[in-house]
Amino acid sequence: MSQIKVKTESFGDDILAPLRRVEVGEVTVDTPTVAIDIKKTREHESVQENARGVNELHRSVNGQTLTQALRGGEDAIVKSLQRGYNKTREDELTVAFISYELTTPISESEAEYLCDVIASFSDVMTVPLMPELARTVDSENGVSDPAFRSYLESVKTFLDVADRAAPKMPVMGVVPILGHEYTTELMDVYGREQVRAFCLNFDRTRITAKAKVDIVRPMMNSIARRGIEESVLFYGINLDPGDRDDSLGGRPAADFAGLGMGLDIVGGSHVSPRMPPSAYEDAEAKSGEDTITFKLFDKDEWIYRDVPLDELSEVFPEDSSLDAEHVVERCRRSPKNALNRLQKVVNAEQKALAAGELHPEIEDDNLVEYLAEKKGVTPSTTASFQRVRGDFDSGLEQSGLDDF
Numbered sequence: 001m002s003q004i005k006v007k008t009e010s011f012g013d014d015i016l017a018p019l020r021r022v023e024v025g026e027v028t029v030d031t032p033t034v035a036i037d038i039k040k041t042r043e044h045e046s047v048q049e050n051a052r053g054v055n056e057l058h059r060s061v062n063g064q065t066l067t068q069a070l071r072g073g074e075d076a077i078v079k080s081l082q083r084g085y086n087k088t089r090e091d092e093l094t095v096a097f098i099s100y101e102l103t104t105p106i107s108e109s110e111a112e113y114l115c116d117v118i119a120s121f122s123d124v125m126t127v128p129l130m131p132e133l134a135r136t137v138d139s140e141n142g143v144s145d146p147a148f149r150s151y152l153e154s155v156k157t158f159l160d161v162a163d164r165a166a167p168k169m170p171v172m173g174v175v176p177i178l179g180h181e182y183t184t185e186l187m188d189v190y191g192r193e194q195v196r197a198f199c200l201n202f203d204r205t206r207i208t209a210k211a212k213v214d215i216v217r218p219m220m221n222s223i224a225r226r227g228i229e230e231s232v233l234f235y236g237i238n239l240d241p242g243d244r245d246d247s248l249g250g251r252p253a254a255d256f257a258g259l260g261m262g263l264d265i266v267g268g269s270h271v272s273p274r275m276p277p278s279a280y281e282d283a284e285a286k287s288g289e290d291t292i293t294f295k296l297f298d299k300d301e302w303i304y305r306d307v308p309l310d311e312l313s314e315v316f317p318e319d320s321s322l323d324a325e326h327v328v329e330r331c332r333r334s335p336k337n338a339l340n341r342l343q344k345v346v347n348a349e350q351k352a353l354a355a356g357e358l359h360p361e362i363e364d365d366n367l368v369e370y371l372a373e374k375k376g377v378t379p380s381t382t383a384s385f386q387r388v389r390g391d392f393d394s395g396l397e398q399s400g401l402d403d404f
Contacts, residue, residue: 094122097267197235
């Protein structure tokens with residue numbers, strides 16, 4: 001299998017925020033950065049040029065759509081990805097993900113179809129996300145759990161097919177955040193295939209939560225122990241944005257904080273929030289109220305703020321290429337669909353710009369001081385940064401020892 005070319009210039013100071021140059025074919029991307037779900041833009045909507053560089057395409061498939069495609073019927077999967085792909089550029093890195101929403105293992109015929117689709121719309125051959133299989137894994141059974149064995153079987157099937165169908169495409173392995181013992185066995189499979197790019201699927205969980213930090217830490221430690229820390233790439237998808245903190249006047253951007261925990265690229269979230277029924281009822285009740293709020297990423301503070309739509313034009317980012325009045329009008333006309341879509345577009349643009357601002361700080365070893373000024377980088381977030389970096393440094397000291 002081909003590999004993504006990665007040149008690491010720095011690992012930062014005291015925080016694991018690598019400064020890398022990534023090459024895939026003729027495309028070059030500097031990280032850390034944030035992927036743009038370019039499919040969500042509409043005519044007359046564009047994001048700032050400095051925010052572009054990585055495009056993320058995503059499509060969920062279920063049994064019905066997959067069966068229909070395999071039988072040669074109307075292919076809704078291809079049509080959906082094509083709409084997004086038409087908005088990409090040749091000088092940008094496009095990464096397409098397919099979420100396989102079944103609890104059965106991926107068959108060889110399904111793998112062949114999925115490989116063909118991904119190869120058509122992506123610069124990287126991504127192993128399918130398999131959230132339903134991952135969610136059914138029973139931790140009490142350990143790595144012998146039937147659902148986890150099915151997950152491993154599916155990964156092996158897909159890698160075998162990808163090696164035959166698209167041997168020149170670099171592969172990105174997907175790692176569900178289940179636990180260290182599962183990660184170890186899965187990374188061993190990827191290691192045998194010389195896979196060096198990984199997508200961590202957080203399935204709408206918070207990367208800065210202790211349970212998730214305790215999974216990321218040994219992974220970064222092991223990468224360093226194996227001596228491949230300068231040639232790997234970590235992509236994060238479906239990260240939870242975090243909980244509201246009234247004392248900060250918003251929600252600390254926990255998803256964006258992943259760039260301080262070893263992630264090179266932060267992607268979008270394609271999983272709905274998990275809430276109890278009562279919370280959904282409250283949300284429905286609020287949706288009928290007159291006040292519509294826009295969740296806006298503040299790149300100066302790393303906080304998501306709930307801005308009343310009537311006030312959005314006054315605080316809309318000056319460096320955005322999107323028109324504030326257009327955004328307000330579209331959200332007012334469609335306070336559900338357009339609001340959700342434009343929040344993602346605007347915030348991805350602003351996070352990508354904020355990621356770009358990290359580059360000189362990492363290069364000058366000034367990242368710790370820089371982040372100390374961000375209200376959204378809370379003491380608990382800083383502690384998560386330090387724990388991950390500590391395990392990474394420990395791995396460097398033991399470099400050469402086998403692990404995965």
